[in-house]
Amino acid sequence: AQKITQTQPGMFVQEKEAVTLDCTYDTSDPSYGLFWYKQPSSGEMIFLIYQGSYDQQNATEGRYSLNFQKARKSANLVISASQLGDSAMYFCAMRAPNTGTASKLTFGTGTRLQVTL
Amino acid sequence: GAVVSQHPSRVICKSGTSVKIECRSLDFQATTMFWYRQFPKKSLMLMATSNEGSKATYEQGVEKDKFLINHASLTLSTLTVTSAHPEDSSFYICSGWRVSYNEQFFGPGTRLTVL
Numbered sequence: 001a002q003k004i005t006q007t008q009p010g011m012f013v014q015e016k017e018a019v020t021l022d023c024t025y026d027t028s029d030p031s032y033g034l035f036w037y038k039q040p041s042s043g044e045m046i047f048l049i050y051q052g053s054y055d056q057q058n059a060t061e062g063r064y065s066l067n068f069q070k071a072r073k074s075a076n077l078v079i080s081a082s083q084l085g086d087s088a089m090y091f092c093a094m095r096a097p098n099t100g101t102a103s104k105l106t107f108g109t110g111t112r113l114q115v116t117l
Numbered sequence: 118g119a120v121v122s123q124h125p126s127r128v129i130c131k132s133g134t135s136v137k138i139e140c141r142s143l144d145f146q147a148t149t150m151f152w153y154r155q156f157p158k159k160s161l162m163l164m165a166t167s168n169e170g171s172k173a174t175y176e177q178g179v180e181k182d183k184f185l186i187n188h189a190s191l192t193l194s195t196l197t198v199t200s201a202h203p204e205d206s207s208f209y210i211c212s213g214w215r216v217s218y219n220e221q222f223f224g225p226g227t228r229l230t231v232l
Contacts (some may be wrong), residue, residue, distance in 0.1 A: 043208055045223035110159075
């Protein structure tokens with residue numbers, strides 16, 4: 001069984017600062033994918049970044065980067081230069097196995113990020 | 118990317134009635150769609166996997182007779198909450214799996230309130 005753990009229910013960060021949201025995972029599958037989604041108060045799930053278990057480099061997408069430490073089974077999201085619009089709920093999710101067929105996503109409990117002036 | 122729509126975005130109904138929620142993939146064909154449920158300030162919980170032309174696969178603890186899923190075409194899956202009760206009030210989100218991206222694309226969600 002797969003499990004995603006997000007230990008930070010809430011985080012505060014000052015505008016323009018960087019923030020790290022923690023995510024650890026557990027799976028017995030050697031092939032898996034890790035995702036981060038942003039959910040603003042409107043409810044839509046916005047895809048941010050993806051990391052495959054066999055990817056050699058950490059994923060980056062604009063201000064988002066994923067600090068992937070495979071041995072520690074962690075996939076922390078780093079948001080640089082925080083903006084007020086980054087205030088939202090953030091979910092880490094895992095897809096295992098990471099094959100070409102549709103696989104379920106397992107979500108963590110989420111971290112609510114608040115960006116302050 | 119890809120676009121998935123849900124209709125309605127918000128619905129209020131009386132206890133005992135049935136409610137149908139539609140999930141459409143607008144610019145791709147989705148042989149597989151997923152239905153999630155999210156309680157306030159909680160995570161998304163997978164309810165079922167919907168496959169075009171076949172029966173849905175429900176997660177443990179989800180009543181298939183209560184939450185009817187139909188995936189009649191490659192672009193449409195429907196979730197019907199039968200004989201809804203206040204405890205069924207929740208945010209329901211669907212996603213469509215796009216083969217070429219090997220990724221799920223989420224709809225905007227439907228907020229169901231049962232009075």
